[in-house]
Amino acid sequence: MGIAFYLVSVLTVAGGLAAVLLKNTVHCALAVTTAFAGLALLFLQLDAQFAGFAQILVYIGAVAILVVFAILLTRGSETPKGGVFSKTWLAGLAVAAAIFAVLGWAVLQVAGSLPQQNAAPAVTVNQIGEALMGRYVLPLEIIALLLTAALIGAVIVAMHEKEGD
Amino acid sequence: MTPSTIDPERLEGWNRPPIIEPDGEGDLLEVAMGPHHPSTHGVFRMDLALDGERVIRLKPVFGYLHRNHEKIAETVSYLATMPYTDRLDYICSLTNNWAYALAVEKLVGQEVPERAEYLRVILGELTRAQNHASSIGFLLQEMGASGTPLMYAFREREKILDLFESLTGSRMMCNYMRFGGCRVDASPVWLDAVRKVVAGLPAFVDEFERFLSGSEIVMARCQGVGILKPELAINAGVTGPMLRASGVNYDIRKVDHYGIYDRFKFRVPLGDHGDIYDRYMVRILEIRESIGILEQALKGIPGGPVMDPKAKIRNFRPKPGEAYGRIEAPKGELGFYLISDGGPNPYRYRVRPPSLINLTVLEDMCLGSNVADVVLIFGSVDIVLGEVDR
Amino acid sequence: MAVDENLKIELGKQGVFVTTVEELYNWGRRSSIWPMQFGLACCAIEMIATTMARYDLARFGAEVFRPSPRQADMMIISGTVTKKMAPQVVRLYNQMAEPKYVIAMGACAISGGPFKQGYNVLKGIDRYIPVDVHIPGCPPRPEALLQAFMTLQKKIDAQPLTGEGRPRHLDAEAQGEFPVPVEGEHDLEPASNKGVWTVPVVIR
Amino acid sequence: MIQTLDQIFVLLKHWLLNFLPAAWQPAVGVVLSVVCIIGVFPALFAFTTVLERKGIGRIQNRLGPNRVGPFGILQPIADGIKSLTKEDIVPLKADAAVHFLAPIVLVVAVFMGFAVLPMGRNMVLVDMDAGLLFYFAMGASTEVSVFMAGWSSRNKYSLLGAMRAVAQMISYEVALLLSSVVVVMMSGSLSLVKIVAAQNQYSWGLPHWYIFTPWGFAGALMFGIAATAETNRSPFDLPEGESELVAGYFTEYSGFKFALFFLGEYVAMFSIAGLGATLFLGGWSAPLAALQFIPSWMWFFGKLMVAMCVFIWMRGTLPRLRQDQLMNFAWKFVLPMCLLNLFVAGLWRFMGDGLLRWVICSAILILAYVGMGWGEMKRKHLGPRTYRYAE
Amino acid sequence: MKTVEEIKTAIEAAVPGVGLTIIPNPGPSGQHSLLLAPEHAASVAKFLRDDAEFTLDFLSNVSGVDWPDKEIAEKVKVTRQVTKTVDGEEQSVEETVEEVRKHVQPGFLEVVYHLYSVAKKHGPVTLRMRTINRSDQVELPSLTPIWRSAEFQEREIFDLYGVVFVGHPDLRRLLMWDGFKDHPMRRDYVEPDDYEYEPTPHDSVLLKAKAHQAAVAGRESAQ
Amino acid sequence: MASSPYFSLAVLFVAALGFGLAPLGLARLWGRLLSPAKPNAIKNDIYECGLESRGDAWVQFRSAYYLYAIIFLIFDVEAVFLLPFAVAFSGLGAAACGAMLIFVLLLVEGLAWAWAKGVLTWA
């Protein structure tokens, strides 16, 4: 576990940092993709095979493409002249620190309350499916609604743009 | 149908290409297609402005094969210009020969023996068949058919080129016709060979049609794309299969009755939509009509000389005057305008290239369509750069 | 580059090795000549005919016509190079990756041919870029192009990997850039590239 | 004997491993298998390029390469040597790092897909519970590499080609996923090994391949269309449509980087053909019970090559579609058909055994197919035409 | 099809004040032509296109012709007073002498249009227009607004002959590159000198090659 | 460790990486040793049909690409949910299948709506 975990963590964090620090937006997008890959590897390390591969499929296969298209949608993917930090970087940093604090606090709280145990036992896809169709059927439908809403929203935004011109 | 029916008040600008406004979203992408581009039939360039994949502006750029044909013709003798006409539309050299010979014959008032006229018709129609075959082959090639239709077309073309070579000595640059006849006579063996090739042509056209005409992809790519309205086609001087695909019945073989075309029974296929598919089909149907003409000509070819005995090869000096002669070349109206000042060289020699003038409407047909369509529309015009730029 | 020099000397000592590599290299180069999809005029039709079923250039493994100069090995200059086109031809040649070969197909490409007296016709592409094989003819028959192709293969076969007489692309000192002429007010400038074109003495 | 032949590679591996200390054996075993995968498919790629060039040659009434080596067999080796020794050009304006990475990402992504493909009985690198998902996850990564190649070249044709390619690949990826879901529904597993095992049964000597069911046939058809589009093959080869976009997203690539794209494309074809065979054609199982004596890996590779031949055949025949037609086809025809197929597959299960379910399921699918196709042609005013003549 | 004379009458009836001249064609083809005055060209063209009788809707061919300045050597009989010594004394005598007088007849650029009718299937009708000279007054009205097919052909004539078509929507060079300065189809155009290698010269080529050699020799001796 | 499936995947990953990198390295070595690269301004310019490249290729693209990407993302997510359902399908009752049908139909409805609005028409 040890070495692999640290390697993957370094990869993930480096990808994330690069995404923030690189100047060229497309490079940032590719760095984010690397971070996604690192996350997927972390899932795999936790024996969450399905989640890990789904992460690759959805995040590298779709979200990364979405990000890239979004970047190309903006005029000029040319490297900006100025520095990578905007003027409000201090505020940004504060927000990030706050969120990190909240998350860390939550994680520590939960970690303290859970009994110490090894990684969860391997879950088969079949079990996921059964759980999904049984216990979590309502969330599933809500997700469907959410996805449909997202679809409709995106279409409306796009159509609005078209009409607006 | 004829432009006279158009309200003269709105004539100003009606024949200009439409102005397509970009939808303001996204940058216009300025792309130069050519001069080295896989689908420009050689060295042609189109400067495109693309909005996404939609064509907003298209400016053709010519001259990459401007070989000064007209200037050279003014410095060499009438006869010596004949081999240069081969190189105008280098796919159909024989019809170029014919048009030039016809113009010079008009200039000097020369007669052509009957056998020579028959030979001219036979060679002209063979040329038309092979030109149309290879032109639709190239069109399909541009559609991305990885060469197979083109290969089939060239398989047939090779047979016809063999006929040309065995009669005239050269596959492509035949230099065969002379003022007042043809250079050499055709032997019965050659005529038999032509009969054999002509007998095989319908099978080729059938195969080609089975292969592609019904293909959904071909229909999806060709139908309704690159529409040319008949009014504009006439006004822009478009001729040949392109004009007829727009539904205008104008075939110089029927109109001028040059040569001996009034002796043959043939029909002129017309399209109703004026799109790429119609141009493709009109060419295929014209091959079929050409086969009919060839069969009749081969049946009726008389004996006799192939050259007017009064014709002169050397010291050919027409009297001062001018003449415009034209024929229905496979690509459209090919005309030669000659001014003679009595010297051994033409004073002015002008080629009316069908390819160049058919390209006038390229912009009108392409604007607003997809980039991929531009390539097809361009291919469906069927041009040869040697003739466009001369 | 000192290391490289030493290595080369070392390689030179192992003559057998170099010979084998040379043979393999030349064999690979000559068996896989991908032409650029590039036609200019009448000869281009004969070039297409050469790739078609009757003559089938593919038998030599050369039917992979690449539309991009980056992936092509050979440029068949098939037809008249006009002065308007010449800068583009030279630029395309420059944009090809080494090793690259040029076949001047037909009279026009060699010397301007029948159109050489024209004001817009370049009198031979070898004024600007080096040509490996010339095919006379107007247009040359497809077989003539095949024969020229085999001539080029023989030429490649004879090229040594190192030492004197090695081809241009193996020589770091040799010319790698062929300036693109500029369209001037009356003519292309310059009229020829120095070092590529030397006027022979047959002037009358 | 038949058993031995069937398992010859497995046995060979074990025989070799026996020479090693026990502690090394698992690791070296994995390495051996990997080396086989990395070795076999490029070799198959080389063979296929010759096959393609000769096959298309035959379609076009000519011979194709036949001079380099006996029957032109050595042609790809010459091509390889040539590519290897060719100058590598990176345009100055291009993004050099991304330009360099793109072909590597592609090659890695396509090779990873082979990890879960069973190439014969007991011949799979990893039998994972989520094998199919893993395969699709890897397939999705190729899109990124195509985009990287096109964008980094900073060439208009490359970028247009890359954008086309990505748009096309994401559109057909949905179809690819959904058309495979029916197989998962019936076999109850994402593991490709189990999917093959589920099909490796025979009644009256005929196999239980999924293609021999209405939903399986429709799924296979949709899968085939989507796979062709996914690998940018004719008639969906727009991204490299040379009549418009010169060479598409790899216009600026030369030397071996270009060769890697070429290789990546073909290996992706193998991999997707292998997946298709696994999902619908019973993977390595024999088409007739009587033919089971032929080794399983031969069946797998045989099916692979048949699929490649179909790819080649289509390439030699079909012109290509236009971008908008391609996208519309994906979203308005293939995707609805796939969704309908999901429904039909559900219906199939709940209708029990019998002829009725055959009739009903087939009828639904055929009606939908014909109706949608006809409607689309009508709407676009496409169809054969008649012509008039003037005397 | 009507004769040129009939066409002329019809046009003159329809377009008042039009300047028309018949240019006869002495050759056997008998294609006589009509010379238009540039200022009325557009209205004549429009009439020919739209008139129900002619319907010349198809402009087939547009050609440029260059007629260079001609130096005309005329033999003129001149009568003048000459002082002569006749019979020993000087007398003023009228004498008629033949004298060669040279004068330059200004050339012009000519544009020839060949018209046909698609609707009526007749033709050709040949129209001509001439510029005033070859140097500065080279403007002619463009017929592109009437017949689109003139668009590229007029551009070509502009490129190669230097006729400026007023009213052309997009008058740029068609065949030569934009920076090119000359009009190469004119008869007095001088080609650029690139006759380095002429293994088989004769006639005009020989002269040019020799001129090139002389120029090269001159340049070399200058260095 | 070697028996873990991830070990095999890692080996395959490394091998594939090596397969990509090795020939590139070899080509580089060949170039260094024998066939020196000769870069120059013309060669390293961007190819554009033989002309000098004008304008930048990195321009603003159309929103259609983005829209398709979003629809794709949604259907990708749908597929991710469909897969576990499909695996469990043979053991599920009609009610569960009905639930999934509703799930799919909801998305189909979105698709149909987008179709009707003409968004799926690629321009």
Next chain:
Amino acid sequence: MLGEGILKGLAETAKNFAGSFVSAERMITVQYPEERIAPMEAARVFPFLVYDSKHPEDSLDWEAGMRCVACQICEKECPPKCIYIEKSKDKKPDFVGKMQIYPARFDIDISVCMSCQICVEVCPFEAIKMDTQFELATDDRFGALLLDRKELAKSNEYYHHIHPTEAAEVDARLAAEKAKANAKVKAAADAAVAKAATQPAVPAAKPAEGNKQE
């Protein structure tokens, strides 16, 4: 049904694929250089100069037998002007035995020649004909593509070999002309004998000129 046309197309290519293994109609590749398409008699590539020779095999008397009399008509008529002729200062007996000017230089630049055959058509002496040799690719532009007199000279037998029908016609024509010329000379001589020596000498028979077709 959607896809029907595509399937038909696939069937057509399949037919061609299968046919390529069995039918010569469907496999039309001629494997140059081992196989060649049968050369056409009318084929023309570049011009050559015909010489008459008693020893066609050793080609020693090419200079003496050359039919060309350096009249320079072909040089004038050549459209791309790729022929260069220098007349000789002296005269040599031609193939008829008459004293004639011969070409001191006769160059054809085949890197310019457009194979138009006009030189052949205008030649009054049947001296220049078209060759069928096309395998001339070379890497030596200046050396190999400018053919001089010696390289251009090919024997009449070679001409017969490549264009048998045409050469036979030419020979017959030349023989007829020769007979005519001989008859004329003879008649003139007879007349001269008959009319006594008061008349001026009859000018030598002019070679036939004017329009001739093959």
